[in-house]
Amino acid sequence: MKARRSVRMSFWVLWGAVLVAAPAGTYYLKFCAQMSGDVSSLGMSPLDFVWSSSLPLSVLVAALAYVVVDRLRRHARSIVLIAAVCSVAYLASLLLELSMVYGNGGLESVSYGFYRLLVGAQSALRYASMLVWAVTGVLWGTGASEKGEKPEKHSASTPFDELAAATRLTDRERAVAQGLLSGRTQAQIAQALSISASSVATYRSRACEKLGIASLDELDPVVPADKDDVIDVGSPLVPGLLVVGLCGAKLLALLVSSFSALGALLVLSILLAPPVVALVVARVRGLRPWVRPSMTRRLAFLCGAVALQGLLLGGLPGQSSPFINFFGLMSVSNDWLSVAAMVGYPLGVLWVASAALLPRGELAESLLADEDRCVLYLRGRGLGELEARVATWIASGAGTQLICDRLHVAPGTVNAYRARAYTRLGVHSSRELAELLAHDVGVVPSAGKTRPSAEESETPV
Known part of the structure; x- marks a missing residue:
């Protein structure tokens, strides 16, 4: 299989x-035909015609395809066929154009x-062939080009396999348990199953x-316990990260192509000021990141x-054109893009900071450290498994967006579970819920939040 993959990638x-x-x-x-002769005296060569905006766009499409490669596997053969047809049609159009240029009458x-x-x-x-080629x-690089081909399986044993009671589980329960033990998130397991x-x-x-x-x-996981803290494509940080990457790179290109010290200073200040302000605010308000600076x-x-x-x-840095043409359909001034x-860029930094920072607090950290105890208590009070976990995170002071990412639920689900938990437990705010858990579960000697919830301090039922 590896040899076949190497041949495919070489091709x-x-x-x-x-x-x-x-x-x-x-x-x-x-161009030579239009100039009626050799253009080497002008310093031109075929390399001057290599650049196309389809090249970086192909890299972007390849990255997007890599994110959803599992969904593309079932259509692998169709995609390869479309890529071949587009490429042949494109090369045929180039030959037809050359025949017109060098034919009788030009x-x-x-x-x-x-x-x-x-x-x-x-x-x-050209765009179609390049994008589908990417x-x-x-598909070829991940070994998903053949129908029915499955990812390689690893036979490493887990603590789960050593439990005698594991034989009582259904196939679906076993698949979910093994997935969670291997460090996969609920969203990844839900998508796979x-x-x-x-x-x-x-x-x-x-x-x-x-x-x-x-x-x-209670079982020893196969991967480190903080596996879920690695940022993945489903994280609420991702939109902000993409905006920061796109706009920040554009600002770097402006910095390189700047022809004045004042312009370079302005661009540099825009690049540095938002992160510095975010760090200062986090320091003053006692915020901490809930994820490690690592991504998949x-x-x-x-x-x-x-x-x-x-x-x-x-265009290339230092050679920016005054107008950028998108697919031959519309042109936008480079100044407007700048x-x-x-x-x-500042909006992207603000998005990342708001999604990545969580208030510090002894009670919040204690609740999340004893999350399973809190869940068992809440389930005994009539809440479901997922409702209990949502309620525990609400009590810790986490905001809706953070809860959606950590538990892989929709914002409407969080709001509905919040109202239901408040009704069944007889509380009216996240602070009262935290005090209830602290008192009944005993996660801390004395409860008392020094800071209201990230969503609201008092939420009526």
Whole structure:
């Protein structure tokens, strides 16, 4: 299988080289014909025609395909076929254009309307062939090009396999329990099994009951316990990170191409001021990050591709054109893009800071450290598994967006569970809920939040 994958990737690289070199050579030859001779005296070469905005865009599409590669597996053969058809059609259009240029009478003998139609179709085919070629590379590189091909399985044993009671579980309960023990999140398991995140929580609860344990956390996990703190594509941080990457890279390109010290100072201040302000505010208000500064490989690939797109938006740094043409359909002034980057970058930093920082507090940390005890208590008070976990996080002072990310539920679900928990427990705010848990569960000697919830200090039922 590895040998087959190596052959495919070698062919993929050659395929991409043809898609890049063919238009460069065609445009060079067409330019030579228009100049009525050799243009080497002008210092021109085919390398001057290699650049295209389809190149960084292909990297971005490859990153997006890598994020959803599991969903693309079932359509792998169709995608490869579409890529081959688009590439052949594109190369055929280049040959047709060359035949017109060097044919009898040249372009003067060709209908203007037909030639413009050919050029437009050629531009569309170039983008289509490059983008689908990028997706094909992801499929081939991850071994998903053959129908029915499955990812390689690892036979490493887990503490779960050593439990005699594990034979009492159903296949679905076993799959959920093994997934959670391997460090996968509820959202990842739900996507892999085609079920909802709440169903994953239900199967987890049933598995714990049959195994005779309070929580799967009593078993030694296969991965470090802070695995979920690594930022993934489903995190609420991601939109802000992508905006920061796109706009920040554009500002870096402006910094490189700046022709005045004042302009460079302005761009540099825009780049540095928002993070510094966010750090100062976090220091003053006693906020701390709830995630480690680490991300998954697919998110890192996506952020890098977005940053590359921003860096090259408008041309190579130092060679920015006054107008940027998008797919031959519309043109936008590079100045407007620069202004948008100056506005978008601080907003992106604000998004990341608001989603990544959580108030400090002894009670909040104690509640989350004893989350399973709180969940067992709340379930005894009539709440479901997922409702109890949402209520515990609400009591810790976490905001709705953070709860949605950690428990993989919708904001409407959090609000509904909050109202239901308040009604059943006879409380009216997150502070009262925290004091109730602290008193009845005994997570701290004396309860008392020094800071209201990130959502609200008093929420009526």
